Amino acid sequence: MGPYGKAGAATVICMDKDGNYLGASAVTIEGLVDAASLEAHACNEALALARDLNVTHAIIASDCMQVDNQGKLLARVAAAAAWFKSMLVLAAQLMGGYSFAPGPRNLWTGPAATPPRIGIAALDDVVAATPAARKSQRAPATPTPTRSGHFHRLEVIGAGTFGVVYRVRDRRTGEIVAMKCLRASDDGDAGRYLSDFAAEVSALEACSGHPSIVQPRASGHLGSKAFLAMEFVGPTLRYVMKHVRYGRRHTELEVRLLMRQLCAGVRWMNRLGLMHRDLKPDNVLVDNHGNLKICDLGLSCSMADGPPYSNPVGTRGYCAPELLLGCTNYDEHVDSWALGIMMAELLAGKHPFHGRSDTEDLGKILDLLGTADIKEWSGYNGRRLPGGCQLGSFLRNKFPCQVEARMKGLPTLLEAGFEVLSGLLRCNPEKRLTTEQALKHRWFKEANPRATRS
Structure with missing residues (x-):
């Protein structure tokens, strides 16, 4: 398959065997991109995500796309089941003990252990808590698990009753991003702020890819604070x-x-x-x-x-x-x-x-x-x-x-x-x-x- 554009992006979502959300990650590659190379990068990211989460029974769903250097979506590539099966066989060899089981999704099975949940459960729970909160959502949020060491804080660029926005550097990619941190609070507005925060994560994920809407980079928890990292654009x-x-x-x-x-x-x-x-x-x-x-x-x-x-x-x-x-x-x-x-x-x-x-x-x-x-x-x-x-x-x-x-x-x-x-x-x-x-x-x-x- 020939090249589609000048950059590629893939979102990898990881769930346990019961369909519970465990985490997500994203990968982008520069240069001329074809379907095969983008899928390969997605698989590598899936392997890294699986290792980070220490999963033993995980569903890996990959959504890949090619874009040009202006962010225009030129093609969306769905991973073929046969291709994923062959790649997961390779994954089994690389990771040891992992194998592929056919089903409605791509399933990895492996040694018995309890996969740890990451600290995003509070976001999921508050969204499901009330009908009003559910109505503010289009789909469940798919935040990217991360560690505080992944980001280097540079400066404060905004603040409000909800929390603080920082300009930070992603140590993994070198990209400058904007990070919104929800201020921990025990007052009566805490639930509303958390609900709005979860709605924003969900909406940004749903709108991802449009050049006139800010793009999400990661979300999750840093200590007791929920955070959302987005592309750094400029002033309002x-x-x-x-x-x-x-x-x-x-x-x-x-x-x-x-x-x-x-x-x-x-x-x-x-x-x-x-x-x-x-x-x-x-x-x-x-x-x-x-x-x-x-x-x-x-x-x-x-x-x-x-x-x-x-x-x-x-x-x-x-x-x-x-x-x-x-x-x-x-x-x-x-x-x-x-x-x-x-x-x-x-x-x-x-x-x-x-x-x-x-x-x-x-x-x-x-x-x-x-x-x-x-x-x-x-x-x-x-x-x-x-x-x-x-x-x-x-x-x-x-x-x-x-x-x-x-x-x-x-x-x-x-x-x-x-x-x-x-x-x-x-x-x-x-x-x-x-x-x-x-x-x-x-x-x-x-x-x-x-x-x-x-």
């Missing part, structure tokens, strides 16, 4: 907007390129049945080439089980009108609204609806966009709305065409761009653009933006 979009551009507006062309990346990343999540639910410039990272990567998926939620979903959720200023009205029967359109806010913020250099409370936010939204749209929503119950009484939208006045913008000193936005902005900022979620619809709009095709896998 908020930091760039405030401290690099000093509030200067982005041009329409720049916004088009940035929004295409954000919409593509969110579309990927939505296609997987996930809502991000906390999109904002603080949760978008910017690399040294100006490319964007969505991060902080701790509030992400699976749509597989359907509503009701939690509310309040997200960050004030980026919550859709239906959330501000207390709706729990929402969907991926809440992500579309947040993208519309970010688009307006990039164009204008400031937030379009900056209130001091949810009610004030909703009032400012309706002052600008009018009340007619929200009143057509099937979920509107006739309640009194804050803000002015005008029915129509004044959004175009804030983002006029080129001639008018020059006269008034306002951000310029061509008609096609305004169609996207106004489509994302529909108060009625039933008429709001999805990311799928937005990316098909002519605005994203007029400037021939950089290609992004979707």
